[in-house]
Amino acid sequence: MEAKFYGEEHNIFRKSIKDFVNKEIKPHAEKWDEDRGIPRDLWHKVGAQGYLCPWVDEKYGGAGGGFEYSVIVHEELGRSECPGVSGIGIHNDIIVPYIHHQGNEKQKEKYLPGCVNGDIITAVAMTEPEAGSDLAAIRTKAVRDGDHYVVNGQKTFISNGINCNLAVTAVKTDPKADPPHKGISVLLIEEGTPGFSKGRLLDKTGGHSMDTGELVFEDCLVPVENLLGEEGRGFHYLMYNLQQERLILTIDAQVAAEYVMEKTIDYCKTRTVFGRPVSSHQHNTFKIVEMATDVEIGRTFLNSLIEDFIEGRDITMRVSMAKWWISEMVNRVAYHCTQLHGGYGCMKEYYVARAPGDVRYMTIAAGTTEIMKVIVGNIMGL
Ligand SMILES: Cc1cc2nc3c(=O)[nH]c(=O)nc-3n(C[C@H](O)[C@H](O)[C@H](O)COP(=O)(O)OP(=O)(O)OC[C@H]3O[C@@H](n4cnc5c(N)ncnc54)[C@H](O)[C@@H]3O)c2cc1C
Incomplete structure (x- = not known):
């Protein structure tokens, strides 16, 4: 079925990413499956071509394109035979939009350019060993202490988990909230933050080049300025x-x-x-x-x-x-x-x-x- 929402400029963009996928990704797909991951420099190559978050505003380094471009990126990466690149799609259209929609100006200026050029790989961390479908039941706690939140908990099955530089993380700031979902907030937790570590790269039944991992927070000190939006509005x-x-x-x-x-x-x-x-x-x-x-x-x-x-x-x-x-x-x-x-x-x-x-x-x-x-x-x- 021919989609109504594409014009000539979209077709040119599609041809360019198709060629890129055939040259830079498909020939390596089987090896990256065996390697259990895609190389870090692929993110920079993809970024240099303009395929990372093409929708981000020009003032943050993006191309300011419409959602059609995101669809094209997914459609062409999806034909690469390399499931590992789904992490790029998740970064582009699932995780970075959190920063765009709910982030303040300072957070956008700090993170979006890196998300577009490949310097910053993002993950979204909701699921925990004891809570997946029932998000309101998460246990990772963030307790305010002066200028920081002290975060303790664990996340699992996280896409881009092992290689992420920034984790958009769902936490409980008010474990007693009634109903429980009102106690959830979202923190932007940077790699290198004291108390934040990566757990296991999880061995799955397929999609072996996909980075699916665990994140661990042990008395992790997250600056209050890394709160996304408002406290209690995370859900x-x-x-x-x-x-x-x-x-x-x-x-x-x-x-x-x-x-x-x-x-x-x-x-x-x-x-x-x-x-x-x-x-x-x-x-x-x-x-x-x-x-x-x-x-x-x-x-x-x-x-x-x-x-x-x-x-x-x-x-x-x-x-x-x-x-x-x-x-x-x-x-x-x-x-x-x-x-x-x-x-x-x-x-x-x-x-x-x-x-x-x-x-x-x-x-x-x-x-x-x-x-x-x-x-x-x-x-x-x-
Ligand atoms: C490859 C992969 C990548 C993922 N990436 C991410 C990621 O990047 N970030 C992230 O946060 N999470 C991620 N997840 C986790 C994913 O979102 C959860 O696995 C999913 O939401 C289900 O949660 P669960 O595994 O805890 O299963 P459970 O919630 O324990 O569910 C177990 C079973 O019970 C069923 N069930 C649950 N509730 C009901 C109900 N009310 N009625 C009927 N049946 C029900 C479920 O459908 C399922 O069949 C990923 C998972 C996979 C496999």
Whole structure:
């Protein structure tokens, strides 16, 4: 489906990042998977090309582009076969927007230029070993002591966790608040802050080049000026930004489904079994057609959401629907596409073989499928 929101300048931008991905990322994807991470200097290369936070205002070093450019960056990085670069997308459109939306002028001047040129890698740290879906139950405490907050607690499953220079961190400033979510605030915690350390780089079932780690705060002294927005408004900020976060993750899931399908159709048309292409056996033809239909439905839904988001319409219910449906859909597609590859679908040298592991997290991160259904059910008054 042709999206209505792109013009000629977007197509030029897309061509440029596509070429960059094919030259600088795709050839290294398998090695970076084995290395369990992408190189630090890739962030600077991506920044130098203008692909880090292209939406940031020019006065902070950005290009001041619209959300369309963010979509293009996600769509092209999503075709790189390198899940590690999803950390770049998360930085661009999930984490840095916190600084842009809720940060004060001093914080924007201090951090945004580094976020755009690659000097600063960001992470958003909400999840804890004992609290994920139920964000209001977080235990990381921040107690005000003069000009500082003293932070104690632990975060887990954090994207860009090990390499981050700045962690946008959800903390409890008022553990007794009733309701509990009113006790949550957000702190900008810099790498090197006394008491802030990185824990383990977590070994996942897929997406091995993604940096997913633990953060530890032990009597960590965070200057009061690093409070984002107002004390006690953290939950509100996190919920506000989560709509974009869910849209972004849905884009990543849709692109992964499209890419895996393309690879599989090519493969099935050229691989012959019993004297004819795999794709021409009726069972396989039907399977491919069913998946292509799912992918088309996903793209149509997604493009209408992107359009609504660009126009400033409220997408809370529809983005929750799309997030669960498209992230489940890409998992189904990845499973069946490996099957269509036969034994090669189990060989890591074939990207499609890596895909089921790489897309698994998509039904979990940014709100699980079940939480998305809880949200939709609530909005529907069920
Ligand atoms: C690769 C990856 C990257 C991530 N990146 C980040 C990150 O950058 N920052 C960050 O803060 N977090 C991150 N997360 C964490 C992610 O957001 C959480 O894992 C997710 O919100 C679920 O929380 P949980 O793991 O604690 O599961 P739980 O909340 O313990 O849920 C367990 C199960 O119960 C279900 N469940 C929960 N509540 C309900 C309910 N009310 N009704 C029905 N079922 C329910 C869930 O759907 C799930 O199936 C990441 C996770 C992964 C896997």
